[in-house]
Amino acid sequence: MKLEEDNRRSLVMVDEEKTNGDTRNISSFRFSSLLASRDRDFLLSHDGTLQVKVSELEGKVIGLYFSANWYPPCRNFNQVLAGVYEQLKENGSNFEVVFVSSDENLDAFNNYRALMPWLSIPFSDLETKKALDRKFNIEGVPCLVILQPKDDKEEATLHDGVDLLYRFGVQAFPFTKERLEELKMQEKEKHESQTLTNLLTNHDRDYLFAHPAPKQVPVASLIGKTIGLFFSAQWCRPGMKFTPKLISIYHKIKQMLRERESEDFEIVFVSTDRDQEGFDSYFNTMPWLALPFGDPTIKTLTKYFDVQGIPCLIIIGPNGKTITKNGRNLINLYQENAYPFTEAKVELLEKQMEEEFKSLPRSEYHVGHKHELNLVTEGTGGGPYICCDCDEQGSGWAYQCLECGYEVHPKCVRVVEPGSTRAR
Secondary structure (H helix, E strand, O other): OHHHHHHHHHHHHHHHHHOOOOOOOHHHHHHHHHHOOOOOOEEEOOOOOOEEEHHHHOOOEEEEEEEOOOOHHHHHHHHHHHHHHHHHHHOOOOEEEEEEEOOOOHHHHHHHHOOOOOEEOOOOOHHHHHHHHHHOOOOOOOEEEEEOOOOOOHHHOEOOHHHHHHHHHHHHOOOOHHHHHHHHHHHHHHHHOOOHHHHHOEOOEOEEEOOOOOOEEEHHHHOOOEEEEEEEOOOOHHHHHHHHHHHHHHHHHHHHHHHOOOOOEEEEEEEOOOOHHHHHHHHOOOOOEEOOOOOHHHHHHHHHOOOOOOOEEEEEOOOOOEEEOOHHHHHHHHHHHHOOOOHHHHHHHHHHHHHHHOOOOOEEOEOOOOOOEEEEOHHHOOOOEEOOOOOOEEOOOEEEOOOOOOEEOHHHOOEOOOOOOOOO
16 A cells, blocks of 8 residues: 555656646646656657657557567567557547567567557666556556546556457457447357357358368258367467377267267367468368368457467357367366366366365475475465476366476376486
């Protein structure tokens, strides 16, 4: 509380100095107090050749974009933000973005900024960056904080701009509470009327690709089945690692269903590969179906399901409604036993796992780590994580290092044998 009061007091002092004692309402100088410094009242243009006065931002909706060149998710989101920004500029919307860099050096900053069509705080102004990090409690990048031109209350500021753009794209503008409520209502109505046909077909195509190419399978033939939508790409290392596991589980589920004389499960590959060659090479390793490379339905599905990272496995039930967006995690936890991925099945598996893990040692030494690992649950410090041994998702139960945060699936722990040497 004291830090917040000190920050507010310092901002008021800066404004009073800038206006030579003019103590008008601070909201009229909101962007100046946030984005300028004692020695600087400008921002850099996208190519660095012009200085744009901070005062020119008054009256606009501002996106403070905290990002860094060295982090792949930032570079991925940068493309999304650039597309939205350019559309809004073409429409004459009162929107501006200001880049707040977390890059390691000036060259990285300049190279990254060259990909951005908006403004930026000079890399040398470390104090303003630190002040913004503190004010908006920035814990990770990318982060897009939305500021409204007339709101001077902290609760009127949106901190989840990244999620909103992935979810709604340009439609999210002007990022007001009323607009977002309207979009959420539209989204709810769309999901309630969701069918497999309107998910996977468009006016030009009612089929999916199958092996051997160019075999086609009608989407209508999948109605009534449990469907996994597998979002991945050949360039994605986690996707390439997860695919063999998914193939193995796919075959086991299909075998299990054949024994029941059923064919009620299928997977559809939703590719985000960068070219046809990459798609063909990757799809040829898969035993299931696929949307054609570059099909417009791919972008629609990615936005519709708010897919922010790959690989991602979304499960659609026999009624055409979404069962879960966490298919990948369920496969990692329960393998083929996760089928049919329903809440009832997952609840049963969770209870079984809890009973099984109760008998595990409270601590272990793992060959891949030098510190002692402690068994944690969701209620004692566990939760969603990426296993440091197999690089796959985990949830709840884990062996966790209290010193450095290292976490592994209980099934991935390879206990140190007496007399052996642990990782250093």
